[in-house]
Amino acid sequence: MASVPPVPSALPKDCPPPDAHAVEASFLRFVSDKHSIGDATDAADWILPYAQPKSMYYGQVEDCECHAHSLLADEADIAVARSHVPLFRKKKVATVTITPTMGVVKHTPEDLGASHHDWWTQPPGLVPAATVTHE
Amino acid sequence: MSSTPRAGTSLGSGLEIERVFFSFDGPKLFVARNSTGQRFLAVAVDDTETAVVFIYVPVSNERLVAIKSGLISLREAITTPEGELFLATTGENATPIVKAIDPTTVADNWLPEPHARLSVSTSTQPAFEAAGLGKRAASETRSLFALELDRPDMLRTEYPVPDLRDFLEDIQEVVHAIAAEAEDKATSAGHIPDYILRDSELSLVELQAASFVMVLAPTLGDRMVEMPLATASAGRLISLLEAAGDEDVFRAEMSTMRKRAFAKVRDLFEDLVDTNVSIHAYLALPDGTLRHAGLDRVDAGRGLRILTDVSQTKTEVLIERSTLIGANIRTRAFELRDEATGEKYAGKVEPAALRQLDGLQLGAGYVYRARILREESFGSASSDVKITHRLQMIRRAIDAK
Numbered sequence: 001m002a003s004v005p006p007v008p009s010a011l012p013k014d015c016p017p018p019d020a021h022a023v024e025a026s027f028l029r030f031v032s033d034k035h036s037i038g039d040a041t042d043a044a045d046w047i048l049p050y051a052q053p054k055s056m057y058y059g060q061v062e063d064c065e066c067h068a069h070s071l072l073a074d075e076a077d078i079a080v081a082r083s084h085v086p087l088f089r090k091k092k093v094a095t096v097t098i099t100p101t102m103g104v105v106k107h108t109p110e111d112l113g114a115s116h117h118d119w120w121t122q123p124p125g126l127v128p129a130a131t132v133t134h135e
Numbered sequence: 136m137s138s139t140p141r142a143g144t145s146l147g148s149g150l151e152i153e154r155v156f157f158s159f160d161g162p163k164l165f166v167a168r169n170s171t172g173q174r175f176l177a178v179a180v181d182d183t184e185t186a187v188v189f190i191y192v193p194v195s196n197e198r199l200v201a202i203k204s205g206l207i208s209l210r211e212a213i214t215t216p217e218g219e220l221f222l223a224t225t226g227e228n229a230t231p232i233v234k235a236i237d238p239t240t241v242a243d244n245w246l247p248e249p250h251a252r253l254s255v256s257t258s259t260q261p262a263f264e265a266a267g268l269g270k271r272a273a274s275e276t277r278s279l280f281a282l283e284l285d286r287p288d289m290l291r292t293e294y295p296v297p298d299l300r301d302f303l304e305d306i307q308e309v310v311h312a313i314a315a316e317a318e319d320k321a322t323s324a325g326h327i328p329d330y331i332l333r334d335s336e337l338s339l340v341e342l343q344a345a346s347f348v349m350v351l352a353p354t355l356g357d358r359m360v361e362m363p364l365a366t367a368s369a370g371r372l373i374s375l376l377e378a379a380g381d382e383d384v385f386r387a388e389m390s391t392m393r394k395r396a397f398a399k400v401r402d403l404f405e406d407l408v409d410t411n412v413s414i415h416a417y418l419a420l421p422d423g424t425l426r427h428a429g430l431d432r433v434d435a436g437r438g439l440r441i442l443t444d445v446s447q448t449k450t451e452v453l454i455e456r457s458t459l460i461g462a463n464i465r466t467r468a469f470e471l472r473d474e475a476t477g478e479k480y481a482g483k484v485e486p487a488a489l490r491q492l493d494g495l496q497l498g499a500g501y502v503y504r505a506r507i508l509r510e511e512s513f514g515s516a517s518s519d520v521k522i523t524h525r526l527q528m529i530r531r532a533i534d535a536k
Contacts, residue, residue, distance in 0.1 A: 030159060049160045049161050052160065052161075053185065053226060053227035053228045054182065054183075054184075054185055054186050054187050054225060054226040054227070054228075055160060055161045055187070055225070056161045056162060056187075056225050057160070057161045058227050059227070069160065070158070070159040070160045081157060081159065081163075082248075083247060083248035083250065083251040084156075084157065084164060084178075084209060084247050084248070084251040084253075085157055085163045085164050085178055085179055085180075085247070086178065086179070086180040086181070086244060086245050086246060086247060087163060087178075087179035087180055087181055087182060087187070087188075088159070088163075089244065090181070090244075110155070110156070110157050110158060111155075111156040111157065111253065111255050112156055112157040112164065112253075113157055113159070116158075116159070
């Protein structure tokens with residue numbers, strides 16, 4: 001299992017962006033295919049892009065979006081992502097409930113995922129409690 | 136923008152991401168371009184503990200437009216590439232791989248689903264934005280009327296000419312008929328006065344994506360300012376589309392409408408139902424005001440049933456023995472002859488009867504029982520009464536119950 005790399009001492013300037021806001025809501029996230037339904041996710045599922053060695057964003061500590069987790073609010077977007085991007089067909093999906101103390105989110109719609117959100121956790125590097133809910 | 140996978144010589148140098156279609160913790164479906172201008176469509180197909188695996192497909196400008204507009208599916212883009220297909224990996228701790236692969240060897244679980252197509256704005260047509268229509272109307276100091284058509288079998292900014300001709304004619308005829316009512320010149324038949332036809336005429340200004348948006352405006356001709364009649368009539372049409380979502384409100388709205396306009400609205404709803412279209416209509420006024428109404432397929436079907444229920448110009452014709460002279464499932468056209476009277480009927484087939492029609496034999500020796508809805512309608516520019524027929528049911532005579 002991959003270990004979580006050290007969290008930088010500070011986020012980039014003006015990060016999170018001012019239009020990110022606190023919410024109380026549930027979101028979906030693609031996680032490792034090694035999980036089963038009902039499993040809790042683990043730290044490896046919550047490695048930020050700047051710290052994920054296999055990510056294109058690896059090492060980009062100055063880029064604010066590389067400090068945010070991708071989430072989807074709409075289950076339909078999970079199906080769209082899976083039909084268009086084969087990588088996601090093998091992934092499991094976890095549900096995470098975010099409360100205002102857990103950071104801020106920003107709606108960042110994609111061509112293929114209108115419900116895409118970026119989540120800057122509080123504290124940075126937080127590994128939240130989340131459960132695998134979808135095959 | 137982020138860096139791309141470590142590219143070897145196969146993908147060229149200076150590879151940069153140009154357009155991302157889906158990003159989840161980093162781009163997973165995107166277009167990249169190398170220093171020589173060669174573009175690649177890239178899609179993440181797999182990963183391991185240490186690397187993400189992408190397929191890179193070289194694409195020409197024309198091919199990219201076709202992929203972005205949905206003309207070519209993502210799967211087709213990979214299985215029938217214009218050039219060599221490449222496998223590439225990202226991963227700081229992984230051995231970088233960039234290698235050419237045979238498109239016929241790509242495993243099915245590495246291919247997008249057959250139905251997966253993009254539908255994003257391409258350079259062929261600008262993407263429609265409602266707010267932009269309001270701003271444009273204000274800057275051009277004229278009204279703009281946009282009609283967005285969503286048809287499940289249409290994935291691109293293209294539309295069959297016969298269907299588009301019928302739809303545009305329906306819209307113009309409704310606007311003319313409503314304008315005649317607004318001018319207190321409504322008649323059931325006969326021509327509409329020329330000045331009303333002129334002042335309520337619409338012009339096609341532009342086509343936009345997606346999937347198919349027409350921007351119309353009152354015809355200016357040699358006038359310097361637009362006449363208000365077309366805009367007011369388009370506004371009434373928006374109100375009708377709004378009302379169609381509620382049965383009682385729609386009945387009340389249509390009950391105030393005179394015979395000609397009623398028939399024209401019914402023609403419009405028939406076309407929407409026949410072609411399985413959802414419609415969004417937007418009216419932007421020069422002061423920047425924007426009105427919108429949407430009508431999905433369910434609302435259109437319910438609206439048409441109400442219009443048929445209360446129509447005063449319809450007659451149902453039940454033919455016990457008829458011969459099918461011609462039928463075209465694609466164009467939904469039919470022609471049949473009543474064996475008892477020799478009278479011929481031709482027109483459109485209603486969606487429910489299309490399945491019944493499929494596979495039926497034409498010509499003598501095959502006798503069918505049919506139900507036809509006969510409707511009178513009235514042209515705007517002549518006193519002719521037009522009779523239209525819609526085939527509602529057709530069965531073999533021996534099977535008819």
